[in-house]
Amino acid sequence: MASFNHSHFNCCFQNWILQQRQDLEELLNALSTDSQNRYEELKEKGIRHFEEYSERRALMAPHDAASFMTPPWCSSFENAFLWVGGCRPSLSVRLVYAVGGSELEAQIDEFLGGVRKGNLAEISGHQLDLINALHCRTIKEEDKMSTRMASIQANCVLSLEIADEPLVTIAKNAGRVGEWSRELERAMVAHSVSLAHILADADKLRLDTLKELIAILTPLQAVDFLAAAKKLHISMHEWGKRRDRQFGNPLITNII
DSSP states (O other): OOOOOHHHHHHHHHHHHHHHHHHHHHHHHHHHTTOGGGHHHHHHHHHHHHHHHHHHHHHHGGGSHHHHHSOTTSOHHHHTTOBTTBOOTHHHHHHHHHHHHHHHHHTHHHHHTTOOOOSGGGOOHHHHHHHHHHHHHHHHHHHHHHHHHHHHHHHHHHOSSSSSSOHHHHHHHOSSTTOOOHHHHHHHHHHHHHHHHHHHHHHHHHHHHHHHHHHHSOHHHHHHHHHHHHHHHHHHHHHHHHHHHHTTOHHHHHHO
């Protein structure tokens, strides 16, 4: 198995951010020039890039899965919104609601005048039913995964389900506070493996939700949604970096 460290993790994330910027530029250009012949290509590219990023994370995470839960290569602002190493899958659905409502409000006069643009403001009743059903299913899956995550945390500290000895026993029997031991190493490795598994499952739920959502939308609506999602992601990254520099966060200063 290849060996990875935090420099590899950080490089993977920075490449992902760069990819997001490039994709966003293409999406915005297609929307501004009404390049309808590119919409299908761009939505498929957006899915493919997320699949590739998820595969790289799955390959790296077993080496130090805890780092992916609150990554030091992200800002503290970004980390405050993380759920199992990324955004909540249901956030994609909520984003469709929010962007659609905002666009409808902005073009209400044109809409009442019979002008149609085909964007997220014009989601049909049938589409809305499908999106609402997806939203409900996704929230149920999130709840299951949150319960599973809580079990992993509790079991590592208190029970024998993850490692030979729980952390509470290792700490109690240690000769001095913070003492390293083979038992502790085995417990931390076992915990990392458990976290890597749930991270992979969370990424799969994120990807499956994205795929199903984009399948419901028209090609134009899908491009509209992807552009909004990527713009939000990149903006939060930039806002977080600026805030960390403002408050002198040494991690973000050294990494970025």
